[in-house]
Amino acid sequence: YSGGLGMLSGDHLKSASDLGMPLVGVGLLYKKGYVQQVLNRDNWQTERYPENDWYNMPVQIVKDHAGKPLRVEVDLAGERVQVGVWKVPVGRVSLYLLDTNLPENSPTARVITEQLYGGDRENRIRQEIVLGIGGARALEAMGLKPTVFHVNEGHSAFLLFERIRHLMRSRGLSYPEAREIVWASSAFTTHTPVMAGNEYFDFELVRKYLENYSKELGLTFPEFLDLGKEEHSSMGFCMTVVAMKLCAFLNGVSMLHRDVSRDMWHKLWPNLPRYEVPIEGITNGVHTCSWISHEHHQLYSKSLANGGNGVPDSCDWSRMGEISDKDMWDTHMVRKRKLVNLVRDRLKRQHMRLGADRTVLAEIATVLNPEYLTIGFARRFATYKRATLFMRDLERLLQLVTDEQLPVQFVFAGKAHQADVHGKEFIKQVARLSLDKRFKNRIIFVEDYNMNVARYMVQGVDVWMNNPIRPLEASGTSGMKAVINGVMNLSVLDGWWPEGYSPDVGWAIGGTEAYNSDEERDYVEAESIYNHIKKMVAPLYYDRGEDGLPHGWIKMMKACVQKLAPHFNTNRMVREYHERFYSHAHRSSRKFQENSRVAEIARWRKKLDENWPRVKAVTDQFKPEMEVHAGAKLPVSAVVWLGDLKPEDVDVQLHIGTAGGEGLFKEGKSVSMAQEARMGDAYVYKGEVPCYKSGRHDFSVRVLGRHPDAVNALMPLYIKWSEE
Numbered sequence: 001y002s003g004g005l006g007m008l009s010g011d012h013l014k015s016a017s018d019l020g021m022p023l024v025g026v027g028l029l030y031k032k033g034y035v036q037q038v039l040n041r042d043n044w045q046t047e048r049y050p051e052n053d054w055y056n057m058p059v060q061i062v063k064d065h066a067g068k069p070l071r072v073e074v075d076l077a078g079e080r081v082q083v084g085v086w087k088v089p090v091g092r093v094s095l096y097l098l099d100t101n102l103p104e105n106s107p108t109a110r111v112i113t114e115q116l117y118g119g120d121r122e123n124r125i126r127q128e129i130v131l132g133i134g135g136a137r138a139l140e141a142m143g144l145k146p147t148v149f150h151v152n153e154g155h156s157a158f159l160l161f162e163r164i165r166h167l168m169r170s171r172g173l174s175y176p177e178a179r180e181i182v183w184a185s186s187a188f189t190t191h192t193p194v195m196a197g198n199e200y201f202d203f204e205l206v207r208k209y210l211e212n213y214s215k216e217l218g219l220t221f222p223e224f225l226d227l228g229k230e231e232h233s234s235m236g237f238c239m240t241v242v243a244m245k246l247c248a249f250l251n252g253v254s255m256l257h258r259d260v261s262r263d264m265w266h267k268l269w270p271n272l273p274r275y276e277v278p279i280e281g282i283t284n285g286v287h288t289c290s291w292i293s294h295e296h297h298q299l300y301s302k303s304l305a306n307g308g309n310g311v312p313d314s315c316d317w318s319r320m321g322e323i324s325d326k327d328m329w330d331t332h333m334v335r336k337r338k339l340v341n342l343v344r345d346r347l348k349r350q351h352m353r354l355g356a357d358r359t360v361l362a363e364i365a366t367v368l369n370p371e372y373l374t375i376g377f378a379r380r381f382a383t384y385k386r387a388t389l390f391m392r393d394l395e396r397l398l399q400l401v402t403d404e405q406l407p408v409q410f411v412f413a414g415k416a417h418q419a420d421v422h423g424k425e426f427i428k429q430v431a432r433l434s435l436d437k438r439f440k441n442r443i444i445f446v447e448d449y450n451m452n453v454a455r456y457m458v459q460g461v462d463v464w465m466n467n468p469i470r471p472l473e474a475s476g477t478s479g480m481k482a483v484i485n486g487v488m489n490l491s492v493l494d495g496w497w498p499e500g501y502s503p504d505v506g507w508a509i510g511g512t513e514a515y516n517s518d519e520e521r522d523y524v525e526a527e528s529i530y531n532h533i534k535k536m537v538a539p540l541y542y543d544r545g546e547d548g549l550p551h552g553w554i555k556m557m558k559a560c561v562q563k564l565a566p567h568f569n570t571n572r573m574v575r576e577y578h579e580r581f582y583s584h585a586h587r588s589s590r591k592f593q594e595n596s597r598v599a600e601i602a603r604w605r606k607k608l609d610e611n612w613p614r615v616k617a618v619t620d621q622f623k624p625e626m627e628v629h630a631g632a633k634l635p636v637s638a639v640v641w642l643g644d645l646k647p648e649d650v651d652v653q654l655h656i657g658t659a660g661g662e663g664l665f666k667e668g669k670s671v672s673m674a675q676e677a678r679m680g681d682a683y684v685y686k687g688e689v690p691c692y693k694s695g696r697h698d699f700s701v702r703v704l705g706r707h708p709d710a711v712n713a714l715m716p717l718y719i720k721w722s723e724e
Contacts, residue, residue: 004379004380004475004476004477004478005152005153005191007286007451007477008191008284008477008570009025009027009152010090010287010290011285011287011290011477012025012570012573012574013025013090013091013093013095014090014091014287014289014290014570015285015287015569015570015571015573015574016093016574017090017091017092017093018287018289018571019571019574020092021093021574021578022093023093024093024094024095024139024144024146025090025093025094025095025096026095026096026097026098026135026138026139027095027096027097027098027131028097028098028113028116028127028130028131029054029059029086029097029098029099029101029113030052030113030114030115030116031051031052031101031113031114031115032049032050032051032114032115032116032118033049033050033051033052033116034116035047035048035049035415035418036048036049036050036448037415037447037448037449038447038448039350039427039431039445039447041354042428043427043428043431043432043435043445044424044428045415045416045424045427045428047418049115054086058088058089059086059087059088059097060086060087061084061085061086062084062085062087064141069084070084070085070138070141070142071083071084071102072085072134072137072138072141073137074129074130074133074134074137075212075213076109076126076129076130076209077208077209079106079108079109081100081105081106081109081112081130082100082102082104082105082109083098083099083100083130083134083137083138084098084099084100084102085097085098085099085138085141085142086099096135096138096139096142098113098130098131098134098135098138099113100112100113100130101113101114111123112126112127112130113127113130117417117418117419121201121202121205122205124199124201125205125206126209127155128155128156128157128158128199128239129158129209129210131155131156131158131159132155132156132157132158132159132160132161132162133158133161133162133213135156135159136159136162136163136166137162140166147185147585147586147589147590148185148186148187148581148582148585148586148589149163149182149185149186149187150186150187150188150189150577150582151186151187151188151189151243151247152189152191153189153190153191153192153199153239153240154188154190154198154199154238154239154240154241154242154243155199157188157239157240157242157243157246158239158242160182160186160242160243160246160247161213161217161242161246163178163181163182163186164179164182164217164246165178165213165216165217167181167182168216168217168218171595172595173595173598174218174602175218175219176602176605176606177595177598177599177602179246180592180598180601180602180605181588181589181592181598182246183246183247183248183711184248184585184588184589184592184709184710184711185248185585185586185588185589185592186246186248186249186585187247187248187249187250187251187577187581187582187585188243188244188247188249188250188251189250189252189253189282190240190250190251190252190253190257190261190279190474191253191474191475193252193257193260193261193264193471193472193473193474194384194472195264198238198240199238199239199240200236200237200238201228201236201237201239202236202237203225203235203237206224206225206228206237207221210224211224225237227241227242227246228241228242229241230265230267230268231267241268244265244268245268248585248588248711248712249280249580249581249584249585249711250278250279250280251279251280251281251282251581252279252280252281252282252474253281253282253283253284253474253475254281254283254284254474254475254495254496254498254499255281255283255498255499256471256494256495256498257281257474257475257495258279258280258281259281260471260474261277261279262274262275262277262279265277265279269714271719271720271721272714272719273657273664273665273666273667273668274664275665275666275667275668276714277714278712278714280580282573282576282577282580282581283475283496283499283568283573284475284476284477284480284496284568284570284573285477285480285567285568285569285570285571285572285573286477286480286481286484286568286569286570287569287570287571288484288565288569288570288571291455291458291459291481291484291485292459292484292485293331293335293455293459293485295331295334295335296331296335296459296484296485296486299323299327299328299331300315301314301315303319303322303323303327304316304317304319304320304322304323315565315566317561317562317565317566318562320558320559320561321558321562323558325549325551325554325555326547326549328486328554328557328558329549329550329554331486332462332486332557333370335456335459335460335485336370336460336461336462337370337460338456338459338460339374339411339456339457339459339460339461340367340368340369340370340460342453342456342460343367343368343411343444343446344364344367344368346446346447346448346453347364347444347446348361348364348365350447351364363441366441367441367444368409368411368441368444369409369441372407372408372409373406373407373408373409373462373463373537373538373541373542374408374409374410374411374460374461374462374463375408375409375410375411375461375462375463375464375490375533376410376411376412376457376458376460376461376463376464376465376482376487377390377410377411377412377413377414377464377466378411378412378413378449378453378454378458378478379414379466379478380414380415380416380417380423381414381415381416381423381424381426381427382416382417382420382423383420383422383423383426384468384469384472384473385466385467385468385473386467386468386469386522387412387414387426387427387430388426388429388430389467389522389525389526389529390410390465390467390526390529391429391430391433392522392523393526393527393530396530397439397530398439399534400530400533400534400538401442401443402438402442403538405542406534406538406539406541406542407442408442408533408538409441409442409443409444410442410443410444410465411444411446411457411461412430412434412444412445412446413445413446413447413449413453413454413457414427414449415427415448415449427445430443430445431445454478454481458478458481458482458485458487459485459487460485461482461487462487462488463487463488463489463490463537464478464479464482464487464488464489464490464491465489465490465491465529466478466479466489466490466491466492466494466497467491467492467525467529468492468494468495469492469521470492470493470494470512471494472494473492473494473495474495475495475496476494476495476496477496479496479497479500480496480500480564480568480569483500483560483561483564483565483568484561484565484569486557486558486560486561487557487560488505488506488556488560489501489505489506489507489560490506490507490509490529490532490533490537491506491507491508491509492508492509492510492525493508493509493510493511493512496568498512500563500564500568502563504559504563505556505559505560505563505564506556507532507536507537509528509529509532510524510525510528540552540553540556541553584711585711588709588711591709592709597709600709601707601709601710604649604705604707605705605707607644607645607649608645608649608705608717608718609717610643610644611642611643611644611645612643612717612718612720614641614642614643614644615640615641615642615643615645615650615703615720616640616641616720616723617638617639617640617641617652617702617703617720617721617722617723618638618639618640618722618723619637619638619700619701619722619723620636620637620638620639629691630691630692630693630694631690631691631692632691633688633689633690633691634688634689634691635686635687635688636654636673636686636687636688636689636699636701637676637684637685637686637687638652638673638684638685638701638722639679639682639683639684639685640652640682640683640684640685640701640703641681641682641683642682642683642703647675647683648706649705649706649707650703650704650705650706651672651703651704651705651706651713652672652673652675652685652701652702652703653670653671653672653673653701653702653703653704654670654671654672654673654687654688654689654699654700654701655668655669655670655699655700655701655702656668656669656670656671656689656690656697656698656699657669657697657698657699658696658697658698659698665698665700668698670702671687671688671690672687673685673686673687673701674686674687685701700721700722701722702719702720702721702722703719703720704718704719705718
């Protein structure tokens with residue numbers, strides 16, 4: 001278990017299989033897999049790294065035409081490293097994992113794929129070269145020729161260079177021509193909302209491993225470095241920047257993350273308003289059948305079946321109300337009791353390892369009461385996720401868990417990165433509180449969080465709590481896994497939750513306001529947690545009818561599933577990627593199979609490069625009317641100089657909206673202007689400003705590059721605003 005991105009990638013592949021999409025995944029085969037968590041007597045996280053036994057796992061060695069294990073080669077600072085390939089069948093699609101732990105490699109090369117997050121910065125760049133360059137070569141060696149490549153995070157962005165190099169060699173293209181194809185047929189998804197989450201390499205480390213490689217692309221080393229720089233003065237080579245410069249299709253993983261990413265990377269498009277920065281939002285999802293409990297699957301299949309491909313596609317979610325309250329509650333309680341049994345079993349094993357006596361082991365048999373309101377929190381213990389926020393006021397917390405009428409219990413699980421001392425301290429605090437006699441049996445920490453524990457928790461708790469620092473959670477998916485099992489979210493409005501939240505499906509911690517300090521934020525949001533549980537969550541849970549069922553709670557469970565399950569799944573997500581990215585990139589890839597077509601667009605871009613400094617637009621003096629009625633259109637004309645460019649090479653637009661304090665628009669939209677006349681070495685363009693609402697209207701004329709084969713007109717260098 002290696003965090004949400006690993007789970008998301010697996011769910012992405014499973015949905016591709018469900019939908020019959022011809023997709024392959026490429027990753028690294030880690031000899032030690034991910035860390036196992038062991039808490040010592042002081043409740044401090046220690047780590048174990050058991051080695052994977054590939055010969056007893058669902059992986060198989062990929063062989064070449066001669067029946068020998070397939071090998072591809074990558075050059076790592078002059079060392080020729082052999083890379084093996086293993087195949088993992090995922091339904092109708094395949095995952096290929098790369099392995100350098102081979103007898104023919106040196107000891108330093110063999111450890112490249114030993115461990116996730118293992119080693120120093122040098123091993124990190126070696127891993128990413130193997131993944132990107134080695135991965136692209138492995139696909140070619142297996143005869144797989146994808147038309148579209150999807151880079152997830154910047155770690156695999158070196159594959160974009162390898163695609164360019166391969167196209168130059170195999171088709172005799174120039175670097176600009178090959179880059180044109182790669183750009184138009186590549187997608188990039190950023191999964192982090194903080195700069196520190198992006199990969200940066202020191203220039204000298206890049207020089208050591210990639211200076212010779214850059215020559216194969218026909219680039220000088222400074223030209224190569226520029227592809228990884230946010231600005232000319234940048235002091236690090238950023239893999240995210242490489243991906244954003246070499247991929248036409250860019251996205252964040254929620255609508256909020258889209259906006260955050262546009263702010264973060266606005267410097268790559270400094271002449272665009274923030275809302276036009278070409279980073280889209282495609283919200284993550286979860287593979288429903290992987291995370292729904294067997295009992296819920298049976299219930300939905302029996303009650304909501306509507307033909308199709310299984311949950312979620314075969315379910316008519318609008319019929320959730322037809323499920324009886326008793327069936328819904330009985331199904332939930334089955335899963336809740338199973339969670340309680342799992343927790344007791346794991347606690348017993350943990351304490352036996354630590355030498356606990358019979359008295360302690362007997363007490364563990366009574367840990368958690370399945371009748372009590374149970375709140376779950378399970379995820380990486382990164383500090384921004386604030387696992388200890390609920391402990392901020394221990395007296396308030398004690399009142400909640402010891403309330404005889406409305407008792408509450410909490411189940412926690414999660415791992416910290418092995419180098420994250422602060423995250424480990426959070427684990428220690430929660431685990432110690434679970435041993436405090438005042439909170440005994442009401443707060444539990446489950447050791448060694450993994451996929452199995454995750455399933456039991458999202459299927460068995462009553463409420464899923466999530467309280468990251470907004471907006472540091474790019475998406476989050478654990479709450480989506482809870483939703484499909486009828487578990488409501490109590491969450492900060494971060495990641496996916498602003499899109500999912502409404503008062504009838506869950507609860508929002510705090511709001512979207514800005515705070516004056518971290519202290520104020522933590523106080524306000526901790527109080528929000530206590531108040532929600534005491535005043536809304538617990539009373540609703542314990543409000544029972546004559547039949548003993550919490551009908552109001554069950555109504556909310558059904559609404560939660562009905563409204564959220566149909567959207568927050570990877571079948572929807574993969575369809576969205578296909579409709580918005582893959583299909584367009586595929587068409588571009590097919591279109592550019594003709595070398596002449598590639599050469600033509602490369603010539604056009606070269607012409608833009610040479611002439612853009614000479615492009616200028618001047619808006620004719622505009623005389624505002626004293627009074628303009630909504631719906632009226634005001635005529636605007638502009639004189640545009642294009643150098644040696646032709647009108648068909650550009651799109652002259654009127655951008656209409658509301659200007660902000662920095663001179664850029666806060667909001668707006670564009671309409672193309674029409675060329676009306678030639679005036680010496682300039683062109684006259686005319687258009688109309690539609691006054692579509694009351695209030696102030698701002699507008700400006702701008703010139704963009706335009707070509708029928710260009711995927712995205714919003715290129716960083718080719719936007720020129722009018723001179724007022």
